[in-house]
Amino acid sequence: MFQQLPSLNAIKAFESAARLNSFKDAANELNVTPTAISHQIRALEDSLTVRLFERKTRAVTLTIEGELLAESANQSLQNLLSTVNQLKGSPxxxxxxxxxxxxxxxxxxxxxxxxxxxxxxxxxxxxxxxxxxxxxxxxxxxxxxxxxxxxxxxxxxxxxxxxxxESIGFFATPDYWKKYSENPSEVVLFCTQWKNPNLPNLGIEEAIKSIVVGSQTNIRYFNDENLTAQAALSGQGIALISQLAAANSVKNTWLIQGTEEMAIPLSGxxxxxxxxxxxxxxxxxxxxxxxxxxxxxxxxxxx
The missing domain is CATH 3.40.190.10 (Periplasmic binding protein-like II)
Incomplete structure (x- = not known):
């Protein structure tokens, strides 16, 4: 019934190269040499009498026949791995x-x-x-x-x-909120500038001006929300971070959120x-x- 199927090693070599678009990367993944991958795929092509890859100087791309086989090979190997792990009781x-x-x-x-x-x-x-x-x-x-x-x-x-x-809130340590209530004119705020350029402008500065009224705000920026939170956790100021990201610190009372009025919805x-x-x-x-x-x-x- 399955006598006409290619060897499993050939299918594994082909699936890896097709998924990674590289014989070299497939070799690294399977812990063999690029030459071995090339030989396996060439033998597979010969047995099927079809070309599976278009070979270029520095890249390989799937042919139409290669795309068809790649989808089937990927799903079949995934199902086989799942069953093997189930039988072995592997984590x-x-x-x-x-x-x-x-x-x-x-x-x-x-x-x-x-x-x-x-x-x-x-x-x-x-x-x-x-x-x-x-x-x-x-x-x-x-x-x-x-x-x-x-x-x-x-x-x-x-x-x-x-x-x-998500939504953003104002978070600080209990001691800093006390300091802010005594002298709001010297508040320091920490914000995050997104690394992803595709994220929309949230209007953080405008929101700060509308919420923190009557003070000369000193806004400092980090490019990672984790660093923004750490600045607040160290008692240096008020961090504008996501409520979700702050949840664990709030649960442990390391940070306290400002009033409900001090929340910025991030629509969408x-x-x-x-x-x-x-x-x-x-x-x-x-x-x-x-x-x-x-x-x-x-x-x-x-x-």
Missing amino acids: RTLTISTTSSFAAMWLVPNLADFQQQHPDIDIQIRAEEALIDIEHDRRVDMAIRYGEPPKQPETKTLIYQPLIQ LHYYLVIPKRLQTNQAAIRFKKWLQSRLAKNQPMV
Whole structure:
């Protein structure tokens, strides 16, 4: 029945090269030489009597036939791996990509709750600002991103799941709020300048002028929300940070939020989850998504 199928090693070599668009990167992933990858793919092409790649000087691209086989090979190998892990009773691993501020200020402090509920699922976190192409980079399983979710609900290979809409609040230590109440004219505020140029202008300066009235405000900027929060935690001033990011510090009374009037809604900005369709039936991914939605609902900020 399966006598006409190519070898599994050839399929693995082809799938990796197709996903990464590189024989060299595929070799690194599979811990073999680029020559071995090239030989495997050439043998596969010979056995199928079709060309799977267009080979150029410094790059390779899939042919139409290659694209067809790549999609089937990826899904088949994913299903096979899931079944093998299930039979072996191996811990299931999910690698999550997200921003360093969300990882440090919310995900890591809350992750113990997930691990307690699902001790058989190992969560690896990649904190990074660059957007990862999780359609092709199999080193990442899911991504938590911030901004405006794509207007189309999903693509051919990706699913976008809105998680929570954000708002910014004014946060400071109890001692600094006391200092501010005694001498509001010398307030220091810390803000974050987004690294992502595609995020809209939030009008932070205008909001500060409308909320903190009658004082000579000294505004200082960081390019990472985690650093902005640390400045407030060290008692240097008032930080304008997301209520979600501040939730753990508020819970431990390290920071206190200003009054309800001192809140800036961020209309249209969300945290959202990006899931490759290859994982939409993966039980570990489903459980992590459900936990994430439930846990974030408990931290729903006022908007």
